[in-house]
Amino acid sequence: MLSQDEIEDFDWDPEEPAVQPPAVIEARGLQLVFETREGPVQALKDVDLAVRKGDFVSFIGPSGCGKTTLLRAIAGLEAPTGGDLMVNGMSPDQARESRAYGYVFQAAGLYPWRTIAGNVRLPLEIMGYAASEREKRVKDVLQLVGLQGFDGMFPWQLSGGMQQRASIARALAFDADILLMDEPFGALDEIVRDHLNEQLLSLWKRTGKTIAFVTHSIPEAVYLSTRIVVMSPRPGRITDIIDSPLPPDRPLEIRDTPEFLEVARQVREGLRAGHAYD
Amino acid sequence: MRAAGPVLTVVAAILALWYAAAIWMNSAWTLQQAARAGETVSAAALVADTLSQARPRLPAPHQVAADLWASTVGQKITSKRSLVYHGWVTLSATLAGFAIGSGLGILLAVGIVHSRAMEMSVMPWAIASQTIPILAIAPMIIVVLHSLGVSGLLPKAIISAYLSFFPVVVGMVTGLRSPDAMQLDLMRTWNASRGQVFWQLRLPASAPFLFASLKIAVAASLVGAIVGELPTGAVAGLGARLLAGSYYGQTVQIWSALLMAALLAALLVGAVGLVQRATLRRMGMAR
Structure with missing residues (x-):
């Protein structure tokens, strides 16, 4: 395990300024091979990555590029077959056991037999928070995602976008500094998606969480991220890492600016370089 | 309407x-x-x-109706000629058998879902048990239990349970396995224990499956109880009524007993349906 100093000293990119927030997710030479009936499949090959505290990092690439697998490996849901992976200076499994992150899946996955408040309360119940603390947190996070007043409703009474907001609230309810999101808005229509992207960005600014976000939408990745990790399939690998020059304050209209379009072009270039369009 | x-x-x-x-x-x-x-x-x-x-x-419908009326309303309910009395005898064995059968079914399902060894060792026997005609095994159960000194309601209830546990096992196993991989992954990200996954996820998710199989089980329980009454010498119960009717060629009596059994089955399935609706509504799963 790395000490705090070593993490801060870890020099992942010489061009970056010397003073950096500590890396909370760190991968070096990460390999992940799935054994399938048709033989081994290299899902991740030589992945090197450092996500620093407060980063908003997007993983983008065509299907089969290993972006979801990487996120699942960070969450301790898949076991790497080689290399090093650290989350908060711990192994992913230890991080999972210490409840270091909240995970948001593509589907909201709310329990139909629990109310919205009941769903958000579920991880708190599992983690053994006191009843008074639970109520306070549920109230706070529902406020945070703009679902105050919906606490007593059942999931089927809410629209898809609101359900996904509830699932984000659920991931935020406990004290995890990291938010892992696997195409959370992939199943929603574009108008709802724009709205939720805007909300997510303001939520990230207010909470200071570190967010790792998987998407296959270039505009979404560019709009949200401080850093964009471009990935490529067969074998799944990182082909480019692009630092966004966009300011932290991003109205939706920023997507029409030349800066935005330039970053989008770079991402597209990165995808092309990795033969993502072949 | x-x-x-x-x-x-x-x-x-x-x-x-x-x-x-x-x-x-x-x-x-x-x-x-x-x-x-x-x-x-x-x-x-x-x-x-x-x-x-x-x-x-x-028998014509009105003859059956008249006999049904005469043997229910027209008799004291404690009389051996009363279908209410016979119906109650069968019903009590049915309910006891249903309770034993569904309880056993749920326990087996929980075991099967949590243990591969249990699945491999129990499931084949559960399936084999249902391939034996109940008419063949019912007298054996009565005889064996009688030699052990057990008679009365319990042997009938056991035959009834023999028929009713199986749909509950199958339905409950399906229900307990119904949460998808994402739901289970979500529980893992919270580092939930197996017990928490069971009580918070698997068990509530199985409720709709459980009720569907309980409806089948309660009807099967009634069949089991009636079959269990046949080899006991036609003492009491709807099965005894059917047997006595066929001994003496009393077709009207057979048909009214059959109708009583059908009525009872409808009531039982309806009662399970009511509990299902109330439960699912409480759980917010009925719209």
Whole structure:
């Protein structure tokens, strides 16, 4: 395990300024091979990555590029077959056991037999928070995602976008500094998606969480991220890492600016370089 | 009440078919009697006679209804001639068997879902048990239990449980396995224990499956209880009533016992349905 100093000293990119927030997710030479009936499949090959505290990092690439697998490996849901992976200076499994992150899946996955408040309360119940603390947190996070007043409703009474907001609230309810999101808005229509992207960005600014976000939408990745990790399939690998020059304050209209379009072009270039369009 | 029209039409069609079949099936005996007496019968007399025989091949609906009325309302419910009494005897064995069967079914399902060894060792026997005709095994169970000094309600309840545990096992296993990989992954990200996954996810998710299989199980329980009454020497219960009816050629009595059994089954399934609706509504899963 790395000490705090070593993490801060870890020099992942010489061009970056010397003073950096500590890396909370760190991968070096990460390999992940799935054994399938048709033989081994290299899902991740030589992945090197450092996500620093407060980063908003997007993983983008065509299907089969290993972006979801990487996120699942960070969450301790898949076991790497080689290399090093650290989350908060711990192994992913230890991080999972210490409840270091909240995970948001593509589907909201709310329990139909629990109310919205009941769903958000579920991880708190599992983690053994006191009843008074639970109520306070549920109230706070529902406020945070703009679902105050919906606490007593059942999931089927809410629209898809609101359900996904509830699932984000659920991931935020406990004290995890990291938010892992696997195409959370992939199943929603574009108008709802724009709205939720805007909300997510303001939520990230207010909470200071570190967010790792998987998407296959270039505009979404560019709009949200401080850093964009471009990935490529067969074998799944990182082909480019692009630092966004966009300011932290991003109205939706920023997507029409030349800066935005330039970053989008770079991402597209990165995808092309990795033969993502072949 | 828009459904009342079609429902009444179907009932009327069944009654009409029933009457036609009764006239057709019972006419042979009427014609035979007339031929023996050297008489001829008019069509009206033929119809009238076929619908009022004492031991018809197929009793007419009104004969069954009259017998049902006479043997329920017309008798003291403690009387051995009362269908309420016999119905209660069968019902008590059914309920006991249903409780044992569904309890056992749920326990087996929980074991099967949590242990591969249990699945491999129990499931084949559960399936094999259902391939043996209940009529063949019911007397064995009665005899074995009698030699152990167990008689009365319990042997019937066990036969009833024998039939009813299986749908519960199958339904409950499906239900406990119904949460998808994402739901289970979510629980893992919270580092939930197996017990927490069971109580918070698997068990509530299984509720709709459980109720569907309980409806099948409660009807199977009734069949089991009736079958369990056959080899005991026709002492009491709807099964005994059926057996006695067939001994003495009392077709009307058989049919009224059958109808009573059907009524009981409908009531039991309906009761499970009510509990299902109340539970799922409480769980917010009924819309």
